[in-house]
Amino acid sequence: MISLDPAKAREYIDRIDRFRILVMGRANAGKTTILQRVCNTTDQPEIFNGKGEKVCMFRGICSRLMMCRARGEHNIEDELVFKSNPRFVFHDSRGFEAGSEGEFKMMKEFVMDRAKTTKLDKRIHAIWFCIPLNESHRMVTAAEKKFFDECDTGHVPVIVLLTKTDTLALDALLEVMGDDSDENDAVEWAADVEKRKLNECLVKVNSWLKELRYPPHDYLSLTGMQEEGADCTTLLTCTVNALSEEGLQQLLISTQQSNLGLCIEFAITK
Template identity: 25%
Template sequence: MKSGGTLPLETDKILAKCPRLRVLVVGKSGTGKSSLINHVFGIKQQVVSHQARGVCNIDDEITSPDNSRLILHDSMGFEPGQATNLQNAIAFLKARSAEHVAIQDQVHVVWLCIKIPHAGGRVLETGDEKFIESALHQKVPLIIVFTQFDKLKSLVEQELTDEEMDSDECDDIVTQRSATKFVEICLRPLERFDSVRYAQTSGKHRHIQLIRRGRLNLHGCRSGSFEIAGRSYARHGQKNVWYVTAVAQRTSARAKVDGSIKIGMQGYWLGLASTTKLFGSPLQTCLKTIHFEITASWNFNDPDELLTNGAFEQRLYSLIQFIVPEDKEIRSWFDNVDPFQTLMGIGTAITAAAAPALAAIGLSTMFIQWIGDIYKKTPEALRCLMAYMCDLTLIMDHLFLKTLNLPPPRRLTQEDIDSAVESYKNSSAATVHKEVRMYANQTTIAQIVRSNNAEEKVKELINLHCSK
């Protein structure tokens, strides 16, 4: 990532300690490991093996040029009567979780992939149970991923009576009975492992659940039942691992937003109205720093550097230029200001007719001059910083949703970016700008600095307008 002309980046500090998420994926052939990995991390996994089909070496580091924040280790499943795979997996976990092992070399999470049995078969083999016990003993976060949930639902559908099939509540019946069977078949055997997390997969929406489960494993627990990962990673950079997890995955927009906010709060958002890290530096340097921090946290597949080549920054400057000055100053820039009142958030919500005006105007000379000067603690500067953080994060959110359904590796295009910017401008931009202006203008800058809560307003606006 080219980051010249910025202040020191918090992302660089974190990634220097833990540059990539290290995932151990365990499971027999046919459990859907590859498709799961490809979708969750937005890659096209093409592993060339010189061994027989279905054979892998757990020590091999599998990487992809499509996602530089990921390292995979692949282990075969544990067949009854074959102890070698189990012994290798347990030894690998022990070696990768020792106290002296640096955080970047540890296994950060284990996915144990198991097909949901559909004919009364046993869900966990003896080898699976021993592996789970070992992972918990080594304090390695573990998620049991039950795959092919859709086939379980298909079996439930086949068992419906004709009356149930014709019922308006047919889908609800299938959903409820499938959930009940899943609990009976898959979750009951896990009751003895009170620190194990699980996920079920059958489609892309289920993969999102997996990421959320994964973040729970790495960051904390519900109801106080999972403390192993917290204890383990508190000594070895747990927060860094959480952030790299959010960066590496490409399935959950919510996780991306959370990661973007967290890195901002850790670096330049906290004390936004008074931080010495920002004020006193050229505004363009501060905005460039914010730009690199936020775009890095989303980790798009952007080999052409479309998000950081300067042109995209100019688009953002064009978007925020109307929020900074007062209305009377903008009137001195343009002969007809009326179309821009709406775009600034001064007037009513943005309309389809007004939306193209902002795209056509470009970046004004007056704003370029203003943004290049050393600036002071003023409401205008605060509005600019807050708007940039909100606009960029929410545009990233729109961009993520537009590329989510594309097949891996989802390489970013200029058309994708243009579409995301227009989508944001036509939806939330005016409302966000109006709220920022109201906040920065509601009181004196001295009072804002003393309250020190501008960053909370940024978080509030992002959470209100991002995808749910």
């Protein structure tokens, strides 16, 4: 892991005006929805290539509904930007989860280069790795294990996000209904069962990944993301706390000036 001189890091940070995040995870993991909630929009992002030239717009990260690029033409270098909050730049890792060695190598080279470059305007500042719970039988696959065992992200924190958590609500309700409970009581008890199941998933994922060579910095379960206007304060706070440079923390906070709770919490802790 490289070390950046604090004075030089501060000088670089002062020249950065956009916070850059790599979002990872298999198809249909809810990534597009998370980015929309963070940027407070229902619109799709615009895509720009590494030169800043607009490529196209598409419907859904990792979906088959891409309007301009076919599956094999996806470029991790592309920048995804929402008009509602252009101070965020997102990259999508789509491809390596399918098991292609070539795509994994391309993703790894991008991550290691962008995580360690001293050109901080091109550096990724955080990585969100999405693991959907609607496939609880395979929460952590060989692809996830390969990433956390081989990809050294240096100073860049990786946060595992458990997504599609709403699927646990039905599982919980079916579990309590099976006890011949009154329907009203079952709904109330189901909420507690859902929390227990969610915690169990967190514990399992943590136990599977913590023994690997480059484990995640933190784990977070996201609930209610399917609702427009969902509160992303917990996600943003977790990301702020994971950053090692105060300048980068301030940069992330500056993208969320409308989030009074986050700004107040950051001001108090500092």
